[in-house]
Amino acid sequence: MARPRILVVEDEADLRGLLEYNLRQAGYDVFSRSTGKAGLDAARVERPDLVVLDLMLPEMPGLDVCKALQREPATRGLPILMLTARSAEVDRVLGLELGAEDYVTKPFSVRELLVRVRKILARHGFAETSKEEAPEELRAGPLRVSLDYHRVTVDGSEVPLTATEIRLLAHLIRSGGRVQTRTRLLDEVWEDAGDVTERTVDTFVKRLRAKLGPAGDLIETVRGVGYKLREP
Numbered sequence: 046m047a048r049p050r051i052l053v054v055e056d057e058a059d060l061r062g063l064l065e066y067n068l069r070q071a072g073y074d075v076f077s078r079s080t081g082k083a084g085l086d087a088a089r090v091e092r093p094d095l096v097v098l099d100l101m102l103p104e105m106p107g108l109d110v111c112k113a114l115q116r117e118p119a120t121r122g123l124p125i126l127m128l129t130a131r132s133a134e135v136d137r138v139l140g141l142e143l144g145a146e147d148y149v150t151k152p153f154s155v156r157e158l159l160v161r162v163r164k165i166l167a168r169h170g171f172a173e174t175s176k177e178e179a180p181e182e183l184r185a186g187p188l189r190v191s192l193d194y195h196r197v198t199v200d201g202s203e204v205p206l207t208a209t210e211i212r213l214l215a216h217l218i219r220s221g222g223r224v225q226t227r228t229r230l231l232d233e234v235w236e237d238a239g240d241v242t243e244r245t246v247d248t249f250v251k252r253l254r255a256k257l258g259p260a261g262d263l264i265e266t267v268r269g270v271g272y273k274l275r276e277p
């Protein structure tokens with residue numbers, strides 16, 4: 046399936062750059078314009094799947110762009126996410142009446158905006174296939190930990206591990222070489238730490254190392270403190 050194409054219409058260069066960057070990171074094709082007029086033309090010609098539209102724009106205000114897009118048969122129904130100023134309640138109401146699908150109020154968090162974008166696209170029939178949906182994989186040297194499938198491989202061969210062993214290994218990899226105390230590991234890895242002690246951690250690490258074979262050497266004991274992942 047083709048990646049959704051998003052048009053960003055925003056005159057503030059910094060914000061435009063930030064939006065472009067983050068939307069691309071999220072797996073979308075992005076192009077942008079810096080005036081209302083140019084945005085309207087681009088929407089007509091390029092037919093994006095969604096428009097992120099600022100309301101305060103030079104040449105042609107966002108509300109007029111919105112109105113024009115919904116008036117023309119070719120662009121009617123094109124989903125619009127408005128960016129509005131906090132104080133501009135009237136603009137928001139009007140924008141939604143004019144056919145915008147949703148809005149975010151400045152200043153917004155990028156995360157919030159991405160959630161809105163995903164929801165709008167899902168409503169318009171795009172499967173949620175942005176990068177974030179890809180199964181998370183952690184890597185360290187020959188080790189690969191796929192968290193969605195609960196699968197660990199060393200040099201491509203699967204090593205059967207228990208769920209707790211996978212969590213322990215994943216935590217050590219995520220810690221990026223920083224030492225993890227036994228207490229920390231108990232908190233992070235064992236969901237119900239009621240009857241486990243710090244010695245349990247040692248037992249699990251020992252077993253994990255044995256199962257991983259030579260790759261087990263990546264787990265380093267830091268005497269008197271805990272464990273960390275060695276630089277592969």
Ligand code: CA
Pocket residue numbers: 055056057099100101102
């Ligand atoms: Ca603006």
